[in-house]
Amino acid sequence: MKKNDFLLIGLVLLIAVSVMGYHYLKKDTGPGKVVIRVDGETYGTYDLSEEQTIDIQGTNILEIHNGEARMSEADCPDRLCVHQKAISRDGESIICLPNKIVVSVEGGEDNEIDAVAN
Structure with missing residues (x-):
């Protein structure tokens, strides 16, 4: 070369x-919202700007701290969701398959239609 x-x-x-x-x-x-879905149904929507601990049906515990959400406890066998990194950006998610829980971040602004969608 x-x-x-x-x-x-x-x-x-x-x-x-x-x-x-x-x-x-x-x-x-900026800080968005965390949407928790259990078995495909919306369980709750929470602001990332508010520090809180959320008990998800007695099986998982989600902590929101410093604008990030992380699964701190789970009763599933592998506990893979607990070992995932904290999420804070639009589109990131934490998934617990055995308990059918999906935690995802949705942006602070409404999503606009982009050039690909046109």
């Missing part, structure tokens, strides 16, 4: 990382 090939590859990588970083940072619209 020639020197110009390396420069071109570097430039393409720089542009790709810049675009991904922009979309990642742009997605943060």
Whole structure:
């Protein structure tokens, strides 16, 4: 490979990382809401800006602290939902399959139709 090939590859990588970083940072619209669904039905909606502990049907405990939500306790065998990282950004979720619980973050602003949806 020639020197110009390396420069071109570097430039393409720089542009790709810049675009991904922009979309990642742009997605943060401030504190959103946490939506808890149990077996497909909405169990509750909670603000990420309010510190609270939520008991989900006696099987799981969700904690909201510093604008992040994390599953602190679960009675399922593997407890994979407890080991997932805290969520705070629009579209992130924590899923507990044995208890059929889905916790997801919905953004602080209404989602607008983008160019892909048109």
